[in-house]
Amino acid sequence: MSTDYQQAREALGARLRELRLSASDGRLTGAQLAARYGWHKSKVSRMENGHQTPTPEDLRLWAEAVGQPEACNELLARLRGFESHIRSWRRQLAAGHRAVQDTHLSAHADAAVFRGWETSMIFGILQTPDYARAIFTRYAELQRSPRDTEEAVRSRMRRQQVLYDSSKRFHLLLWEAALHVLVCPPAVLAAQLDRLAGTIGLDTVELGIIPLSAPVKIPPSTAFWLYDDRQVVVENWHAELWIDDQASVDTYLRTWKTLRESAVYGTDAQNVINRARRTLSPWA
Incomplete structure:
Protein backbone atom coordinates (compact mmCIF):
# COMPACT_ATOMS: atom_id res chain seq x y z
CA MET A 1 0.00 0.00 0.00
CA SER A 84 2.74 3.55 15.87
CA HIS A 85 2.28 5.65 12.78
CA ILE A 86 -0.18 8.53 12.67
CA ARG A 87 -1.72 9.23 9.27
CA SER A 88 -3.51 12.54 9.43
CA TRP A 89 -6.85 12.80 7.66
CA ARG A 90 -5.73 16.13 6.22
CA ARG A 91 -2.92 14.41 4.28
CA GLN A 92 -4.83 11.23 3.49
CA LEU A 93 -7.89 13.06 2.18
CA ALA A 94 -5.98 15.63 0.13
CA ALA A 95 -7.13 13.80 -3.00
CA GLY A 96 -10.46 12.58 -1.59
CA HIS A 97 -11.81 9.43 0.07
CA ARG A 98 -11.14 6.95 -2.72
CA ALA A 99 -7.39 6.71 -1.98
CA VAL A 100 -8.13 5.83 1.65
CA GLN A 101 -10.59 3.14 0.59
CA ASP A 102 -8.05 1.70 -1.84
CA THR A 103 -5.48 1.53 0.97
CA HIS A 104 -7.84 -0.55 3.11
CA LEU A 105 -8.66 -2.69 0.08
CA SER A 106 -4.96 -3.52 -0.18
CA ALA A 107 -4.75 -4.32 3.53
CA HIS A 108 -7.70 -6.70 3.19
CA ALA A 109 -5.96 -8.48 0.34
CA ASP A 110 -2.95 -9.23 2.55
CA ALA A 111 -4.84 -10.51 5.62
CA ALA A 112 -7.00 -13.55 6.32
CA VAL A 113 -8.55 -12.96 9.77
CA PHE A 114 -10.17 -9.66 10.70
CA ARG A 115 -11.56 -8.53 14.04
CA GLY A 116 -13.53 -5.30 14.13
CA TRP A 117 -15.14 -3.16 16.79
CA GLU A 118 -17.47 -0.29 15.89
CA THR A 119 -19.45 2.01 18.15
CA SER A 120 -21.19 4.64 16.07
CA MET A 121 -21.86 3.44 12.51
CA ILE A 122 -22.18 0.27 10.47
CA PHE A 123 -18.90 -1.30 9.38
CA GLY A 124 -17.80 -0.02 5.99
CA ILE A 125 -17.49 -3.56 4.74
CA LEU A 126 -21.22 -4.10 5.45
CA GLN A 127 -22.56 -0.75 4.23
CA THR A 128 -25.10 -0.23 1.48
CA PRO A 129 -24.15 2.26 -1.26
CA ASP A 130 -26.65 4.87 0.00
CA TYR A 131 -25.45 4.58 3.59
CA ALA A 132 -21.79 4.78 2.49
CA ARG A 133 -22.64 7.80 0.35
CA ALA A 134 -24.08 9.59 3.39
CA ILE A 135 -21.01 8.76 5.49
CA PHE A 136 -18.53 9.99 2.87
CA THR A 137 -20.52 13.19 2.35
CA ARG A 138 -20.61 13.98 6.07
CA TYR A 139 -16.89 13.33 6.53
CA ALA A 140 -15.95 15.35 3.45
CA GLU A 141 -17.84 18.28 4.97
CA LEU A 142 -16.10 17.82 8.32
CA GLN A 143 -12.59 17.42 6.92
CA ARG A 144 -13.16 19.95 4.11
CA SER A 145 -11.75 17.43 1.67
CA PRO A 146 -12.39 17.01 -2.07
CA ARG A 147 -15.74 15.45 -2.99
CA ASP A 148 -15.09 12.15 -4.74
CA THR A 149 -18.09 10.47 -3.17
CA GLU A 150 -19.09 8.19 -6.04
CA GLU A 151 -15.53 6.95 -6.59
CA ALA A 152 -15.21 6.26 -2.85
CA VAL A 153 -18.53 4.40 -2.79
CA ARG A 154 -17.44 2.21 -5.71
CA SER A 155 -14.15 1.42 -3.96
CA ARG A 156 -16.01 0.53 -0.75
CA MET A 157 -18.33 -1.79 -2.66
CA ARG A 158 -15.31 -3.50 -4.28
CA ARG A 159 -13.88 -3.95 -0.81
CA GLN A 160 -16.97 -5.94 0.17
CA GLN A 161 -16.16 -8.69 -2.33
CA VAL A 162 -13.81 -10.20 0.27
CA LEU A 163 -16.89 -11.19 2.28
CA TYR A 164 -17.39 -14.00 -0.25
CA ASP A 165 -13.77 -15.17 -0.19
CA SER A 166 -13.73 -18.52 1.64
CA SER A 167 -10.13 -17.91 2.78
CA LYS A 168 -11.18 -14.85 4.84
CA ARG A 169 -12.90 -14.64 8.22
CA PHE A 170 -14.52 -11.55 9.72
CA HIS A 171 -15.25 -11.43 13.46
CA LEU A 172 -17.21 -8.22 13.96
CA LEU A 173 -18.55 -6.56 17.10
CA LEU A 174 -21.06 -3.72 16.93
CA TRP A 175 -22.39 -1.49 19.71
CA GLU A 176 -26.21 -1.34 19.47
CA ALA A 177 -26.10 2.46 19.44
CA ALA A 178 -24.69 2.29 15.90
CA LEU A 179 -28.02 0.84 14.74
CA HIS A 180 -29.84 4.03 15.72
CA VAL A 181 -27.51 6.81 14.54
CA LEU A 182 -29.35 8.88 11.94
CA VAL A 183 -26.36 10.12 9.99
CA CYS A 184 -28.51 9.40 6.92
CA PRO A 185 -32.24 9.59 6.10
CA PRO A 186 -34.41 7.07 8.01
CA ALA A 187 -35.24 5.14 4.82
CA VAL A 188 -31.53 4.71 4.09
CA LEU A 189 -30.87 3.48 7.62
CA ALA A 190 -33.80 1.04 7.36
CA ALA A 191 -32.33 -0.47 4.18
CA GLN A 192 -28.94 -0.60 5.88
CA LEU A 193 -30.34 -2.53 8.82
CA ASP A 194 -32.00 -4.98 6.42
CA ARG A 195 -28.61 -5.47 4.75
CA LEU A 196 -26.94 -5.95 8.15
CA ALA A 197 -29.47 -8.59 9.18
CA GLY A 198 -28.78 -10.41 5.93
CA THR A 199 -25.12 -10.92 6.82
CA ILE A 200 -26.01 -13.08 9.81
CA GLY A 201 -25.47 -16.65 8.71
CA LEU A 202 -22.85 -15.78 6.08
CA ASP A 203 -20.12 -18.39 6.61
CA THR A 204 -17.27 -15.87 6.46
CA VAL A 205 -18.85 -13.42 8.92
CA GLU A 206 -19.44 -13.68 12.67
CA LEU A 207 -21.47 -10.63 13.69
CA GLY A 208 -21.93 -9.89 17.37
CA ILE A 209 -23.96 -7.02 18.76
CA ILE A 210 -23.59 -5.61 22.27
CA PRO A 211 -27.07 -4.52 23.42
CA LEU A 212 -27.37 -1.20 25.21
CA SER A 213 -28.74 -3.10 28.20
CA ALA A 214 -25.84 -5.58 28.37
CA PRO A 215 -23.38 -5.41 31.27
CA VAL A 216 -19.86 -4.64 30.04
CA LYS A 217 -16.47 -5.07 31.72
CA ILE A 218 -14.96 -2.02 30.02
CA PRO A 219 -16.58 1.11 28.57
CA PRO A 220 -17.29 0.75 24.83
CA SER A 221 -14.89 3.20 23.23
CA THR A 222 -12.88 3.91 20.09
CA ALA A 223 -13.52 1.78 16.99
CA PHE A 224 -10.67 -0.30 15.57
CA TRP A 225 -9.74 -3.12 13.20
CA LEU A 226 -7.29 -5.97 13.85
CA TYR A 227 -5.63 -7.55 10.80
CA ASP A 228 -4.40 -11.10 11.47
CA ASP A 229 -3.84 -10.08 15.13
CA ARG A 230 -0.60 -8.40 14.02
CA GLN A 231 -1.71 -4.90 13.05
CA VAL A 232 -4.33 -2.50 14.38
CA VAL A 233 -6.01 0.42 12.61
CA VAL A 234 -7.63 2.96 14.93
CA GLU A 235 -9.65 5.92 13.68
CA ASN A 236 -9.72 9.25 15.49
CA TRP A 237 -11.16 12.56 14.39
CA HIS A 238 -7.82 13.88 13.20
CA ALA A 239 -6.01 10.75 12.02
CA GLU A 240 -5.75 7.00 11.59
CA LEU A 241 -3.28 5.12 13.75
CA TRP A 242 -1.63 2.08 12.12
CA ILE A 243 -0.02 0.14 14.95
CA ASP A 244 2.02 -3.05 14.75
CA ASP A 245 4.21 -3.23 17.85
CA GLN A 246 3.16 -6.48 19.47
CA ALA A 247 2.50 -5.13 22.96
CA SER A 248 -0.05 -2.62 21.62
CA VAL A 249 -1.62 -5.18 19.28
CA ASP A 250 -2.05 -7.54 22.23
CA THR A 251 -3.79 -4.78 24.20
CA TYR A 252 -6.32 -4.26 21.41
CA LEU A 253 -6.83 -8.01 21.08
CA ARG A 254 -7.57 -8.27 24.81
CA THR A 255 -9.94 -5.32 24.47
CA TRP A 256 -11.77 -7.01 21.60
CA LYS A 257 -12.05 -10.31 23.49
CA THR A 258 -13.32 -8.52 26.61
CA LEU A 259 -16.01 -6.69 24.62
CA ARG A 260 -16.99 -9.94 22.91
CA GLU A 261 -18.08 -11.38 26.26
CA SER A 262 -21.01 -8.93 26.25
CA ALA A 263 -22.14 -9.59 22.67
CA VAL A 264 -25.10 -11.60 21.40
CA TYR A 265 -25.06 -13.61 18.18
CA GLY A 266 -27.35 -15.38 15.74
CA THR A 267 -31.07 -15.08 16.50
CA ASP A 268 -30.40 -12.80 19.48
CA ALA A 269 -28.40 -10.42 17.30
CA GLN A 270 -31.14 -10.56 14.67
CA ASN A 271 -33.67 -9.56 17.31
CA VAL A 272 -31.60 -6.51 18.32
CA ILE A 273 -31.42 -5.41 14.67
CA ASN A 274 -35.14 -5.99 14.13
CA ARG A 275 -35.95 -3.96 17.23
CA ALA A 276 -33.95 -1.03 15.88
CA ARG A 277 -35.57 -1.49 12.48
CA ARG A 278 -39.07 -1.24 13.95
CA THR A 279 -38.30 2.17 15.46
CA LEU A 280 -37.92 3.44 11.88
CA SER A 281 -41.23 2.04 10.59
CA PRO A 282 -43.13 5.37 10.61
CA TRP A 283 -40.50 6.89 8.29
CA ALA A 284 -39.25 3.92 6.26
Whole structure:
Protein backbone atom coordinates (compact mmCIF):
# COMPACT_ATOMS: atom_id res chain seq x y z
CA MET A 1 0.00 0.00 0.00
CA SER A 2 1.32 3.47 -0.83
CA THR A 3 1.23 5.13 2.61
CA ASP A 4 3.59 7.03 4.87
CA TYR A 5 3.79 3.88 7.00
CA GLN A 6 4.76 1.64 4.11
CA GLN A 7 7.21 4.16 2.73
CA ALA A 8 8.96 4.32 6.10
CA ARG A 9 9.11 0.52 6.25
CA GLU A 10 10.58 0.39 2.74
CA ALA A 11 13.14 3.04 3.69
CA LEU A 12 14.20 0.91 6.65
CA GLY A 13 14.48 -2.10 4.33
CA ALA A 14 16.68 -0.14 1.93
CA ARG A 15 18.96 0.81 4.82
CA LEU A 16 19.19 -2.85 5.89
CA ARG A 17 20.16 -3.84 2.35
CA GLU A 18 22.78 -1.08 2.26
CA LEU A 19 24.32 -2.34 5.48
CA ARG A 20 24.33 -5.95 4.29
CA LEU A 21 26.03 -5.10 0.99
CA SER A 22 28.70 -3.08 2.81
CA ALA A 23 29.41 -5.64 5.55
CA SER A 24 32.83 -5.19 7.12
CA ASP A 25 33.93 -8.74 6.17
CA GLY A 26 32.89 -8.36 2.56
CA ARG A 27 29.56 -8.69 0.75
CA LEU A 28 27.08 -10.75 2.77
CA THR A 29 24.34 -12.53 0.84
CA GLY A 30 20.78 -12.73 2.07
CA ALA A 31 21.03 -16.52 2.22
CA GLN A 32 24.16 -16.32 4.37
CA LEU A 33 22.52 -13.87 6.76
CA ALA A 34 19.39 -16.02 7.10
CA ALA A 35 21.41 -19.18 7.64
CA ARG A 36 23.50 -17.53 10.35
CA TYR A 37 20.45 -17.02 12.58
CA GLY A 38 18.24 -19.87 11.42
CA TRP A 39 15.75 -17.53 9.75
CA HIS A 40 13.41 -18.62 6.98
CA LYS A 41 15.15 -18.08 3.66
CA SER A 42 12.63 -15.41 2.60
CA LYS A 43 12.87 -13.35 5.79
CA VAL A 44 15.82 -11.23 4.68
CA SER A 45 14.26 -10.30 1.34
CA ARG A 46 10.89 -9.57 2.96
CA MET A 47 12.46 -7.17 5.44
CA GLU A 48 14.63 -5.51 2.79
CA ASN A 49 11.65 -5.00 0.47
CA GLY A 50 9.39 -3.60 3.18
CA HIS A 51 7.08 -6.61 3.29
CA GLN A 52 7.86 -7.57 6.89
CA THR A 53 8.51 -5.37 9.89
CA PRO A 54 11.69 -6.44 11.71
CA THR A 55 11.69 -6.81 15.47
CA PRO A 56 14.22 -4.96 17.64
CA GLU A 57 16.07 -8.28 18.04
CA ASP A 58 16.19 -8.73 14.24
CA LEU A 59 17.80 -5.30 13.94
CA ARG A 60 20.35 -6.03 16.68
CA LEU A 61 21.37 -9.28 15.00
CA TRP A 62 21.52 -7.60 11.59
CA ALA A 63 23.87 -4.88 12.84
CA GLU A 64 26.00 -7.55 14.49
CA ALA A 65 26.12 -9.70 11.33
CA VAL A 66 27.30 -6.84 9.11
CA GLY A 67 30.00 -5.88 11.59
CA GLN A 68 28.44 -2.52 12.44
CA PRO A 69 26.90 -2.89 15.93
CA GLU A 70 26.90 0.90 16.25
CA ALA A 71 24.19 1.01 13.56
CA CYS A 72 21.73 -0.73 15.87
CA ASN A 73 20.58 2.47 17.60
CA GLU A 74 19.91 4.12 14.24
CA LEU A 75 17.87 1.14 13.05
CA LEU A 76 15.87 1.01 16.28
CA ALA A 77 15.10 4.72 15.99
CA ARG A 78 13.78 4.17 12.48
CA LEU A 79 11.63 1.29 13.72
CA ARG A 80 10.15 3.33 16.57
CA GLY A 81 9.33 6.06 14.09
CA PHE A 82 6.66 4.00 12.36
CA GLU A 83 5.60 1.27 14.80
CA SER A 84 2.74 3.55 15.87
CA HIS A 85 2.28 5.65 12.78
CA ILE A 86 -0.18 8.53 12.67
CA ARG A 87 -1.72 9.23 9.27
CA SER A 88 -3.51 12.54 9.43
CA TRP A 89 -6.85 12.80 7.66
CA ARG A 90 -5.73 16.13 6.22
CA ARG A 91 -2.92 14.41 4.28
CA GLN A 92 -4.83 11.23 3.49
CA LEU A 93 -7.89 13.06 2.18
CA ALA A 94 -5.98 15.63 0.13
CA ALA A 95 -7.13 13.80 -3.00
CA GLY A 96 -10.46 12.58 -1.59
CA HIS A 97 -11.81 9.43 0.07
CA ARG A 98 -11.14 6.95 -2.72
CA ALA A 99 -7.39 6.71 -1.98
CA VAL A 100 -8.13 5.83 1.65
CA GLN A 101 -10.59 3.14 0.59
CA ASP A 102 -8.05 1.70 -1.84
CA THR A 103 -5.48 1.53 0.97
CA HIS A 104 -7.84 -0.55 3.11
CA LEU A 105 -8.66 -2.69 0.08
CA SER A 106 -4.96 -3.52 -0.18
CA ALA A 107 -4.75 -4.32 3.53
CA HIS A 108 -7.70 -6.70 3.19
CA ALA A 109 -5.96 -8.48 0.34
CA ASP A 110 -2.95 -9.23 2.55
CA ALA A 111 -4.84 -10.51 5.62
CA ALA A 112 -7.00 -13.55 6.32
CA VAL A 113 -8.55 -12.96 9.77
CA PHE A 114 -10.17 -9.66 10.70
CA ARG A 115 -11.56 -8.53 14.04
CA GLY A 116 -13.53 -5.30 14.13
CA TRP A 117 -15.14 -3.16 16.79
CA GLU A 118 -17.47 -0.29 15.89
CA THR A 119 -19.45 2.01 18.15
CA SER A 120 -21.19 4.64 16.07
CA MET A 121 -21.86 3.44 12.51
CA ILE A 122 -22.18 0.27 10.47
CA PHE A 123 -18.90 -1.30 9.38
CA GLY A 124 -17.80 -0.02 5.99
CA ILE A 125 -17.49 -3.56 4.74
CA LEU A 126 -21.22 -4.10 5.45
CA GLN A 127 -22.56 -0.75 4.23
CA THR A 128 -25.10 -0.23 1.48
CA PRO A 129 -24.15 2.26 -1.26
CA ASP A 130 -26.65 4.87 0.00
CA TYR A 131 -25.45 4.58 3.59
CA ALA A 132 -21.79 4.78 2.49
CA ARG A 133 -22.64 7.80 0.35
CA ALA A 134 -24.08 9.59 3.39
CA ILE A 135 -21.01 8.76 5.49
CA PHE A 136 -18.53 9.99 2.87
CA THR A 137 -20.52 13.19 2.35
CA ARG A 138 -20.61 13.98 6.07
CA TYR A 139 -16.89 13.33 6.53
CA ALA A 140 -15.95 15.35 3.45
CA GLU A 141 -17.84 18.28 4.97
CA LEU A 142 -16.10 17.82 8.32
CA GLN A 143 -12.59 17.42 6.92
CA ARG A 144 -13.16 19.95 4.11
CA SER A 145 -11.75 17.43 1.67
CA PRO A 146 -12.39 17.01 -2.07
CA ARG A 147 -15.74 15.45 -2.99
CA ASP A 148 -15.09 12.15 -4.74
CA THR A 149 -18.09 10.47 -3.17
CA GLU A 150 -19.09 8.19 -6.04
CA GLU A 151 -15.53 6.95 -6.59
CA ALA A 152 -15.21 6.26 -2.85
CA VAL A 153 -18.53 4.40 -2.79
CA ARG A 154 -17.44 2.21 -5.71
CA SER A 155 -14.15 1.42 -3.96
CA ARG A 156 -16.01 0.53 -0.75
CA MET A 157 -18.33 -1.79 -2.66
CA ARG A 158 -15.31 -3.50 -4.28
CA ARG A 159 -13.88 -3.95 -0.81
CA GLN A 160 -16.97 -5.94 0.17
CA GLN A 161 -16.16 -8.69 -2.33
CA VAL A 162 -13.81 -10.20 0.27
CA LEU A 163 -16.89 -11.19 2.28
CA TYR A 164 -17.39 -14.00 -0.25
CA ASP A 165 -13.77 -15.17 -0.19
CA SER A 166 -13.73 -18.52 1.64
CA SER A 167 -10.13 -17.91 2.78
CA LYS A 168 -11.18 -14.85 4.84
CA ARG A 169 -12.90 -14.64 8.22
CA PHE A 170 -14.52 -11.55 9.72
CA HIS A 171 -15.25 -11.43 13.46
CA LEU A 172 -17.21 -8.22 13.96
CA LEU A 173 -18.55 -6.56 17.10
CA LEU A 174 -21.06 -3.72 16.93
CA TRP A 175 -22.39 -1.49 19.71
CA GLU A 176 -26.21 -1.34 19.47
CA ALA A 177 -26.10 2.46 19.44
CA ALA A 178 -24.69 2.29 15.90
CA LEU A 179 -28.02 0.84 14.74
CA HIS A 180 -29.84 4.03 15.72
CA VAL A 181 -27.51 6.81 14.54
CA LEU A 182 -29.35 8.88 11.94
CA VAL A 183 -26.36 10.12 9.99
CA CYS A 184 -28.51 9.40 6.92
CA PRO A 185 -32.24 9.59 6.10
CA PRO A 186 -34.41 7.07 8.01
CA ALA A 187 -35.24 5.14 4.82
CA VAL A 188 -31.53 4.71 4.09
CA LEU A 189 -30.87 3.48 7.62
CA ALA A 190 -33.80 1.04 7.36
CA ALA A 191 -32.33 -0.47 4.18
CA GLN A 192 -28.94 -0.60 5.88
CA LEU A 193 -30.34 -2.53 8.82
CA ASP A 194 -32.00 -4.98 6.42
CA ARG A 195 -28.61 -5.47 4.75
CA LEU A 196 -26.94 -5.95 8.15
CA ALA A 197 -29.47 -8.59 9.18
CA GLY A 198 -28.78 -10.41 5.93
CA THR A 199 -25.12 -10.92 6.82
CA ILE A 200 -26.01 -13.08 9.81
CA GLY A 201 -25.47 -16.65 8.71
CA LEU A 202 -22.85 -15.78 6.08
CA ASP A 203 -20.12 -18.39 6.61
CA THR A 204 -17.27 -15.87 6.46
CA VAL A 205 -18.85 -13.42 8.92
CA GLU A 206 -19.44 -13.68 12.67
CA LEU A 207 -21.47 -10.63 13.69
CA GLY A 208 -21.93 -9.89 17.37
CA ILE A 209 -23.96 -7.02 18.76
CA ILE A 210 -23.59 -5.61 22.27
CA PRO A 211 -27.07 -4.52 23.42
CA LEU A 212 -27.37 -1.20 25.21
CA SER A 213 -28.74 -3.10 28.20
CA ALA A 214 -25.84 -5.58 28.37
CA PRO A 215 -23.38 -5.41 31.27
CA VAL A 216 -19.86 -4.64 30.04
CA LYS A 217 -16.47 -5.07 31.72
CA ILE A 218 -14.96 -2.02 30.02
CA PRO A 219 -16.58 1.11 28.57
CA PRO A 220 -17.29 0.75 24.83
CA SER A 221 -14.89 3.20 23.23
CA THR A 222 -12.88 3.91 20.09
CA ALA A 223 -13.52 1.78 16.99
CA PHE A 224 -10.67 -0.30 15.57
CA TRP A 225 -9.74 -3.12 13.20
CA LEU A 226 -7.29 -5.97 13.85
CA TYR A 227 -5.63 -7.55 10.80
CA ASP A 228 -4.40 -11.10 11.47
CA ASP A 229 -3.84 -10.08 15.13
CA ARG A 230 -0.60 -8.40 14.02
CA GLN A 231 -1.71 -4.90 13.05
CA VAL A 232 -4.33 -2.50 14.38
CA VAL A 233 -6.01 0.42 12.61
CA VAL A 234 -7.63 2.96 14.93
CA GLU A 235 -9.65 5.92 13.68
CA ASN A 236 -9.72 9.25 15.49
CA TRP A 237 -11.16 12.56 14.39
CA HIS A 238 -7.82 13.88 13.20
CA ALA A 239 -6.01 10.75 12.02
CA GLU A 240 -5.75 7.00 11.59
CA LEU A 241 -3.28 5.12 13.75
CA TRP A 242 -1.63 2.08 12.12
CA ILE A 243 -0.02 0.14 14.95
CA ASP A 244 2.02 -3.05 14.75
CA ASP A 245 4.21 -3.23 17.85
CA GLN A 246 3.16 -6.48 19.47
CA ALA A 247 2.50 -5.13 22.96
CA SER A 248 -0.05 -2.62 21.62
CA VAL A 249 -1.62 -5.18 19.28
CA ASP A 250 -2.05 -7.54 22.23
CA THR A 251 -3.79 -4.78 24.20
CA TYR A 252 -6.32 -4.26 21.41
CA LEU A 253 -6.83 -8.01 21.08
CA ARG A 254 -7.57 -8.27 24.81
CA THR A 255 -9.94 -5.32 24.47
CA TRP A 256 -11.77 -7.01 21.60
CA LYS A 257 -12.05 -10.31 23.49
CA THR A 258 -13.32 -8.52 26.61
CA LEU A 259 -16.01 -6.69 24.62
CA ARG A 260 -16.99 -9.94 22.91
CA GLU A 261 -18.08 -11.38 26.26
CA SER A 262 -21.01 -8.93 26.25
CA ALA A 263 -22.14 -9.59 22.67
CA VAL A 264 -25.10 -11.60 21.40
CA TYR A 265 -25.06 -13.61 18.18
CA GLY A 266 -27.35 -15.38 15.74
CA THR A 267 -31.07 -15.08 16.50
CA ASP A 268 -30.40 -12.80 19.48
CA ALA A 269 -28.40 -10.42 17.30
CA GLN A 270 -31.14 -10.56 14.67
CA ASN A 271 -33.67 -9.56 17.31
CA VAL A 272 -31.60 -6.51 18.32
CA ILE A 273 -31.42 -5.41 14.67
CA ASN A 274 -35.14 -5.99 14.13
CA ARG A 275 -35.95 -3.96 17.23
CA ALA A 276 -33.95 -1.03 15.88
CA ARG A 277 -35.57 -1.49 12.48
CA ARG A 278 -39.07 -1.24 13.95
CA THR A 279 -38.30 2.17 15.46
CA LEU A 280 -37.92 3.44 11.88
CA SER A 281 -41.23 2.04 10.59
CA PRO A 282 -43.13 5.37 10.61
CA TRP A 283 -40.50 6.89 8.29
CA ALA A 284 -39.25 3.92 6.26
